[in-house]
Amino acid sequence: xxxxxxxxxxxxxxxxxxxxxxxxxxxxxxxxxxxxxxxxxxxxxxxxxxxxxxxxxxxxxxxxxxxxxxxxxxxxxxxxxxxxxxxxxxxxxxxxxxxxxxxxxxxxxxxxxxxxxxxxxxxxxxxxxxxxxxxxxxxxxxxxxxxxxxxxxxxxxxxxxxxxxxxxxxxxxxxxxxxxxxxxxxxxxxxxxxxxxxxxxxxxxxxxxxxxxxxxxxxxxxxxxxxxxxxxxxxxx
Numbered sequence: 001x002x003x004x005x006x007x008x009x010x011x012x013x014x015x016x017x018x019x020x021x022x023x024x025x026x027x028x029x030x031x032x033x034x035x036x037x038x039x040x041x042x043x044x045x046x047x048x049x050x051x052x053x054x055x056x057x058x059x060x061x062x063x064x065x066x067x068x069x070x071x072x073x074x075x076x077x078x079x080x081x082x083x084x085x086x087x088x089x090x091x092x093x094x095x096x097x098x099x100x101x102x103x104x105x106x107x108x109x110x111x112x113x114x115x116x117x118x119x120x121x122x123x124x125x126x127x128x129x130x131x132x133x134x135x136x137x138x139x140x141x142x143x144x145x146x147x148x149x150x151x152x153x154x155x156x157x158x159x160x161x162x163x164x165x166x167x168x169x170x171x172x173x174x175x176x177x178x179x180x181x182x183x184x185x186x187x188x189x190x191x192x193x194x195x196x197x198x199x200x201x202x203x204x205x206x207x208x209x210x211x212x213x214x215x216x217x218x219x220x221x222x223x224x225x226x227x228x229x230x231x232x233x234x235x236x237x
Contacts, residue, residue: 002189004190004191004193005020005022005167005169005190005200005207006204006207007190008188008207009035009169009171010207010208013176014180014212015037015172015173016087017034017035017037017124018034018035018124018169018171019032019033019086019087019124019126020167020168021033021128021137021167021168022165022190023135023162023165023192024165024193024194025165025192025193027165028222028223028224029220029223030128030162030223031167031218031219032085032126032128032219032220032221033216033217033218034075034216034217035208035215036048036057036087036215037208037209037213037214041066042065042066042071044214045059045064045065046058046059046060046072046214046215046236047237048215048217049232050230053078053079054078055232056072056074056075057072058072060234061236070088073089074089074091077094077095079095079099081129081130081131082128082130083127084098084126084127085125086123087121090123090125093108093110098127104125105156108140108154108156111142112142113142113143113144113149113152117149118147118179120143120144120149121182122141122142122144122172124141124171124172124183125141126168126170128221130223135161136160136161137157137158137162137168138157138158138159139157139159139187140154140155141155141183142155143155143183143184144182157186165191165192166191166192167189167190168187168188168189168190169189171183196220196229197218197219197229200218200231201216201217201231202233204216213235214234215233216232216233218230
């Protein structure tokens with residue numbers, strides 16, 4: 001039996017940054033989620049802020065911000081009938097490439113993992129494309145091919161459709177560690193129930209490790225009408 005989404009995010013104390021995209025059990029809504037975790041003061045000093053057609057990260061206390069380069073970005077952007085979710089500034093690349101008629105994969109072939117040795121944090125990305133009352137899903141991970149970060153492995157998944165009651169969970173780390181081991185294998189299949197954005201968000205937030213969780217975004221999209229409902233939970237309030 002597959003884990004629920006909330007069980008999956010809590011299976012390790014430090015999955016890092018994670019993306020979940022799936023379909024509600026009744027088949028009526030797409031469910032999308034993104035969370036960030038942190039071990040350092042700099043990583044924990046963040047909040048999600050909702051903007052027009054997306055969300056961005058922001059320093060909770062600007063006086064404590066050390067290096068914004070890898071922690072301040074737009075995790076979510078919307079273009080036409082596509083919702084883009086990533087763990088870094090590759091969101092903007094995908095947005096721009098799709099806007100110019102190129103593809104999700106085209107944008108990510110220009111990028112690599114994060115330059116934060118020795119962890120070499122993977123870049124994880126997803127894009128849901130909505131059409132005719134349903135959606136397809138693209139996901140990708142860009143991770144170091146060796147412990148020295150000498151080269152990049154770019155792995156892509158294309159889902160023509162997503163089964164009702166199921167979702168796919170892709171995260172940066174397998175577990176806590178020093179250095180932190182990168183995620184390997186296919187995105188985890190998780191069970192998605194019914195419920196509004198608020199209840200889904202609360203279940204996921206409760207599933208995340210309380211010491212390391214920082215921010216969470218959840219969005220549901222009605223597949224018949226296209227209407228979206230969003231919920232943000234921030235550790236720092």
